[in-house]
Amino acid sequence: MSKAETTDEQDLGAAGSQLSTAPREETGQVPTMGVIGWTRWFWRQLTSMRVALILLFLLSLGSIPGSLVPQTGVDELKVADWKATHEFWTPLFEKLQLFDVYSSVWFSAIYILLFISLIGCIVPRTWQFVGQLRGRPPGAPKRLTRLPAYTTWRTGGEPEQVLAAARDLLTKRRFRAHTVGDAVAAEKGYLREAGNLLFHIALIVMLVAFAAGQLFKSEGGKLVLKGSGFANTLTQYDDFRSGSLFNTDDLPPFSFTLDRFDASYERSGPQKGTPRTFKAYVTYAEGADGKPRKAAIEVNKPLVVDGTKVYLLGHGYAPVVSVTDARGKKVFNSAVPLLPIDSNITSTGAVKVSDGYRDKNGKEEQLGFNAFFVPTFAGEGKGQMFSQFPALDFPVLALSAYHGSLGVDAGLPQNVYQLETSKMKEFKDPEGQLFKQRLLPGESMTLPNGAGKVKFEGVERWATFQISQQPGSGLALAGAIAAIAGLVGSLFIQRRRVWVRAVRNADGVTVVEMAGLGRSESAKLPEELADLAVALLAEAPAAPATDPADLADSTDPADSTDSDNPVEGARA
């Protein structure tokens, strides 16, 4: 695998040791001892770089199916569609949990193993790093010429003076330097390791934060009519989901009222009808009886109250309908939210008059209307009644009328947007057909046989909000920022060592040698060494050149006797 590297390592002796905390490559030796041996072997494998690499690769491969097969957690309708059109594959895909990739057993197994491996790797590396910080850089190897960057010169000063100057210089440049024997050993760039550890720890923090968020989150939707409000208690939600450790007492108390809703749309061009702005103006109060405050919620700008975010999700229209019964008494007057069925907000729903209505015989009855609404009508006789534009340019409401029992008392939960007509009778028009009529705002229709009157009073707006609370997102963000900081440190800082040796030669001249070693090859390393050499030359000037000597053949310049031009005398 890396024979070259091991020989290199041996050559350099201890000089290159502990320059990082990366675990050594395991050679995959099979253990001989029993259970303990196997366990230890397994643990070593799991925490090795090779297995980390494989698990990372599996993680990236494993995420892919989730983008190709529809996911239950993302779009349930799509999953149902897919299942309907691929009947043959569905059982197999279900078995493989391909509709829930990101919560599947196999995907979880990959990332849990990866994080165990990560923790098993981080802990010893951290100790090792602390040890390295406490210890000192290893002494100079015998033959500095073998290091990736090397320079030498001869000087007149005493070796001790040169070493002292070198040590001062290196310390000033923020190396950790100390003198061992005839050389100064110095090291710098510990932030690389610190950054790397910080990055990996931040990954764990982020995972913990996501897990906490999943377990404690809550999320629900609410449709709010203009002028009405919402209070953050469970019963007020239209729909509600929460993590398994969530407790309803955790819902922070607050309330808001929708004062106004503005929407604008592209009026012309190829994208006519595309929404341009949505804005919900609300008055909200923190706590049970906090001071009311104003705010505007936009698609990209949720309202944040007490750690809970209120998002604007959608909007629609609610025609205001009033019903006068046979006696001439107004028994119903309210805005009825309808659900949009297309992007031009063609909307459908039901108007249900459950209380107070009496027919002409004075008998109590319930009324129901199927409602169809378009904000911009195409005009009489122009094809089907679908909206032409999402704004209220030419609103028209169509109602078809029923009477009888709405079935709301049966105890079963009922969809407020759908009329349950099994116990209802149609009002008939003179031709014997279902009685229905189109109304403009302000228009009324008279029900057959003096059964009363229905008036389309006007149009209100509603907006839907998602109220969600996800603890841990702050922690996740902190983890993410730490991860980036750690990465930058880890990838841009080079950890390197510098040695300076000064020995008196046989002919009484002091020979200075400098060498540098980094984690990886880098052009910066020789540059820095040259820089340091220039600085040190000021303290230990080169001995005057008399004879342009040639050190090129000498593998150990300390042995050479006759080179007087040391600065240029390096191995070329």
Next chain:
Amino acid sequence: MTLAAAANENLANISNVLIYSSMAVYTLAFLAHIAEWVFGSRSKVGRTAAALTGKSGQSAAAPAVTVKAAAQGGGTAVLDKPKVVTRSAAGTRDVPDGPGAAGGDAQGDLYGRIAVSLTALAFLVEAGGVVARALSVERAPWGNMYEFSITFSTVAVGAYLGFLAARKNVRWLGLALVTTVLLDLGVATKWLYTESDQLVPALDSYWLWIHVSTAIFCGAVFYLGAVGTVLYLFRDAYEGKLARGGKPGSFATSVLERMPSAASLDKFAYRVNAAVFPLWTFTIIAGAIWAGDAWGRYWGWDPKEVWSFVTWVAYACYLHARATAGWKGRKAAYLALFAFACWIWNYYGVNILLSGKHSYGGV
């Protein structure tokens, strides 16, 4: 209102004209690069084989870097510049970098310089096109794939010119880069073109500036890294063959001999990928924050999110591989290419073939 609209339409037309003009200039740069390669081939230099088969293997051809260290305190003595000898780590080939496409030929070099100048001119014209587009839509010019594509190639060329300006040895990138920029612009103008228009509310946020600009930048620079990786694989195979005493074909020799050494190409690719990785991490996090504001959830495994994650993990894999002895070199290079392939798929494949929340007005 109508006046402003007319002005915007005018600007949009100017933008289109600029983009087409830049394509014309890139084509000229492409031809100049071809000339550089053709004329450069006259002077053949077979230094690689010599270095690989030369005696003792080391130092004979080792890139003896003479470092110009600034003499401190205004010292002028030439003597004060120590010569630092560098040695490659054991186990790597000591091979000098090739002389570049011009191959030391003066005429080839002239064509090369012309090519670079034309590329710089085309870059300015293209950047003008992007700015005019931004002015015409009165927003960041990153609302649809056409706009991404023109920005993408502008940034890639800008990064390349930036490396050149910093005196990095990257002219070997020129031909590959200009060719692919032409392809990118061709695809953008022919298939992805969208009339300039405003954004849907979900895209209208300052996060657009942050998230999308860094995403495009990362992609463009990762692209340069990927080109380096591909060339590394070719050059490495070439050097390997020579080292084993094989004889590569004459075309391969002519082209690859002029490339930087495999080690240099590998280093270039690694540096670029490693430098961009933290920014890519930031891009994903910024995207998650934006999604949190726009859609009420930070992470929903939308196809775009999935593929960003896959790309991120693949690059993390590559960086890990470099730290594991057995995976250095070619294996790590394959991982880097896989990672970049994920990025490209995330851009074209996911935008066009997979629908998700990340779909934009008119692609």
